[in-house]
Amino acid sequence: MSINSKSKRDGFIARNNSLCSSPGCTLPRVGTRKWCRRHARSVDKHGGPNGRAITKRELQPFHKSMEEFIERYSHHPGIKRGIKFLDDIMTVPSGSPRLSPKDAELARLVDKGLTGKEALVIVASVFLFSKYSPRILPVGPELTFAFADALLKARPQAVITSYWDGQSQRRAYKTVGTKVRRSLGETIMSGLSGLLYTLSAHFDKIEAEEKQRNLDYREPFTPNNEEGTEKLSS
Numbered sequence: 554m555s556i557n558s559k560s561k562r563d564g565f566i567a568r569n570n571s572l573c574s575s576p577g578c579t580l581p582r583v584g585t586r587k588w589c590r591r592h593a594r595s596v597d598k599h600g601g602p603n604g605r606a607i608t609k610r611e612l613q614p615f616h617k618s619m620e621e622f623i624e625r626y627s628h629h630p631g632i633k634r635g636i637k638f639l640d641d642i643m644t645v646p647s648g649s650p651r652l653s654p655k656d657a658e659l660a661r662l663v664d665k666g667l668t669g670k671e672a673l674v675i676v677a678s679v680f681l682f683s684k685y686s687p688r689i690l691p692v693g694p695e696l697t698f699a700f701a702d703a704l705l706k707a708r709p710q711a712v713i714t715s716y717w718d719g720q721s722q723r724r725a726y727k728t729v730g731t732k733v734r735r736s737l738g739e740t741i742m743s744g745l746s747g748l749l750y751t752l753s754a755h756f757d758k759i760e761a762e763e764k765q766r767n768l769d770y771r772e773p774f775t776p777n778n779e780e781g782t783e784k785l786s787s
């Protein structure tokens with residue numbers, strides 16, 4: 554191998570390494586990250602380079618059915634435990650002079666009336682959305698971040714107003730840091746995954762039963778007495 558082609562190859566590798574790791578993205582990496590600025594922001598906010606916020610509208614049908622479901626099965630020990638788990642993590646030490654950023658967010662939600670039961674409806678609806686739209690919301694960090702995101706949005710978020718040019722006004726939701734999102738999402742995932750997968754299996758069973766019913770209805774009518782079968786085969 555000539556020195557020239559070796560240096561050419563090294564140059565290519567170096568260039569390639571400095572590109573964003575998101576497939577198809579040709580933008581340069583930012584700082585020490587594996588991603589370009591845009592994809593790094595998605596990773597920080599949504600857990601993956603192609604992650605995005607799941608809208609209230611997208612969650613609405615799942616939210617509605619989970620509300621009914623959790624009401625109907627409120628006697629189920631797993632549902633009871635799941636509600637208690639969320640109530641417990643939302644109970645932040647009262648009277649502590651300084652709350653951690655995560656506890657401050659949880660305190661905000663509780664102050665605005667979020668209960669463990671409603672939180673479970675939200676978490677379960679995000680999980681079902683992921684189950685039926687795995688390409689939009691895959692199981693993994695994206696799902697974990699989406700749990701936190703949906704909970705944090707369950708009540709109005711703090712708005713910050715900033716000014717520039719001395720007169721223009723800009724209002725934006727105060728962004729909750731990556732650490733808080735990840736930590737809250739992981740707490741939910743580790744505490745509730747058993748219940749969520751049971752829920753998933755329940756919906757799989759309903760779906761399979763429905764499929765079987767449709768197959769049964771489409772079954773052609775054939776005689777089933779032994780004589781008939783013998784005559785046909787002889």
Ligand SMILES: [Zn+2]
Binds near residue numbers: 575580588589592
């Ligand atoms: Zn990129």
